[in-house]
Amino acid sequence: MTRLQADWLHAPGSKAVFDALGGHGAWFVGGCVRNGLLGLPVADIDICTELLPQEVMDLAKAAGLKAIPTGIDHGTVTLVADGTPYEITTLRRDIETDGRHASVAFTRELAEDAARRDFTMNALYATRGGEVLDPNGRGLSDLRDRRLRFIGDAAERIAEDHLRILRFFRFHAWYADPAGGIDAEGLAACAAGIDGIARLSRERIGAEMKTLLRAPDPAPSVAAMDQSGVLAAVLPGASSPMLTLLTGLEGEMPPDAIRRLAAMGGEDAPDRLRLSKAEAKRLALYRAEMTSPSVPGALGYRHGAEPARDILVLRGLLSERPPTGEALDAAEQGAQARFPVKAADLPDLQGPALGQHLKKLETRWIDSDFTLTKSDLLN
Structure with missing residues (x-):
């Protein structure tokens, strides 16, 4: 017998949910079992049950747990226990599918529920005590063999x-x-x-x-x-x-x-x-800077240390070599550098002329590897 060992298995929320469902058939299922056996982090805890969705709602209410009918027509109710959401789904079998969504019927057979899942390693179940069940007979061996x-x-x-x-x-x-x-x-x-x-x-x-x-x-x-x-x-x-x-x-x-x-x-x-706007903007930046003449220090100063490191690694695709430590250090130095001249330091200029002069001084300062002082620039 394979037994699952995981902290979430015996967490207060897990105990509260299984207590609420009483002695009816209920099992942990899917990704939480798979990742638990692999020793990987578990983000979501899913439970399947013989109970119908309304029965789950009624039992949760009686136990004082919050119940949300997130997908009740398809058999899914979310229970919140000890601040943790648990997705509870009635055992199902597919009636028909359209290539994306399925019409389902509820069942009491674990094997029928397992047969409608995608991969063998995802069709693993565990009792509240951690005993692992493999209705398809191949999930455990496939997971072991990765x-x-x-x-x-x-x-x-x-x-x-x-x-x-x-x-x-x-x-x-x-x-x-x-x-x-x-x-x-x-x-x-x-x-x-x-x-x-x-x-x-x-x-x-x-x-x-x-x-x-x-x-x-x-x-x-x-x-x-x-x-x-x-x-x-x-x-x-x-x-x-x-x-x-x-x-x-x-x-x-x-x-x-x-x-x-x-x-x-x-x-x-x-x-x-x-992609989100932020993702699209970063992708455009990376693609543009991959072939730009900007030096590492300027990349760090203008875009930050992490984007600069990404760009330097992407530039390495052309030479098939990772960036040198010197280049990475220069990018880090640039990210920490602060332009020493402010608009108030140029009282005789204003408007577009002020902006243009500040930009010219900033370029000169970057080209000096950030070594020119405020006095150097103003003089």
Whole structure:
């Protein structure tokens, strides 16, 4: 028997929810079980139950817990216990699907609920005491081997929900063993289902891509996307080899989706991936400064230390070498530098003439590697 060990398993909120549901069938399910077994952080705690949604609402009310009917028509109620939200969903089986959404019927069979999920490692359940259940019979072994594969027939799972194409690559980047390669059946099914990507919202596509690119090393998964044709469907013109090269240059830098998007290129990423205004602005800055003549100190001064480091690493794509320590130090120095001259120091100037002169002095000061003093500049 496999037993899950995790702090959240016995947290006050978890205990309160299971106590409220009484002796009825209820299990932790999905990502919290998967990540708990891998020793990874758990963001959301999902629970499935034999109870119908209204029964969950009634039991929660009787126990004094806040109940929110977040998706009650599809079987989901959110309970808040000890300040933590728990998503409670009635066991379900699919009746029909349209390639994105499913019509479901409630069931009392754990195996039927497991069969409608996407990947074997996501169809794991745990009792309130931590005993792990694997209705499909392959989830635990696949998770142990860090092998990502669809439940049952991969093409059928994708036909049920085309978003699973992108989830396949995202989960591979985060949870699979890159040395083990990528599941051939799953990759072939993704390639065959490419036309379904056009039916997905750009917001969902962007969310999946950004999460994928925040993985410690997304390059093997993105290379597989490129091989299957999915990358071209999502972001035409993007280059997976450039991402592979960039991840080799990043060293200990924290993963960053926008830095990696800048390396990959691609047509109209802000619109195709529905980037926020701040993300689109940073992407445009990185792409412009990658080939600009700005020195490291000026990059740090104008954009800050972290953006400057990102830009210097991106510039390394041309030489296939990481930035030197000297360049990084100069960028840090520039980020900390403060222009010593103020408008009040130039009382004889005003309006556009004042602004132009300040800009000229600032340029001279930057070109001196920030060594010129206030007196030097004013004289």
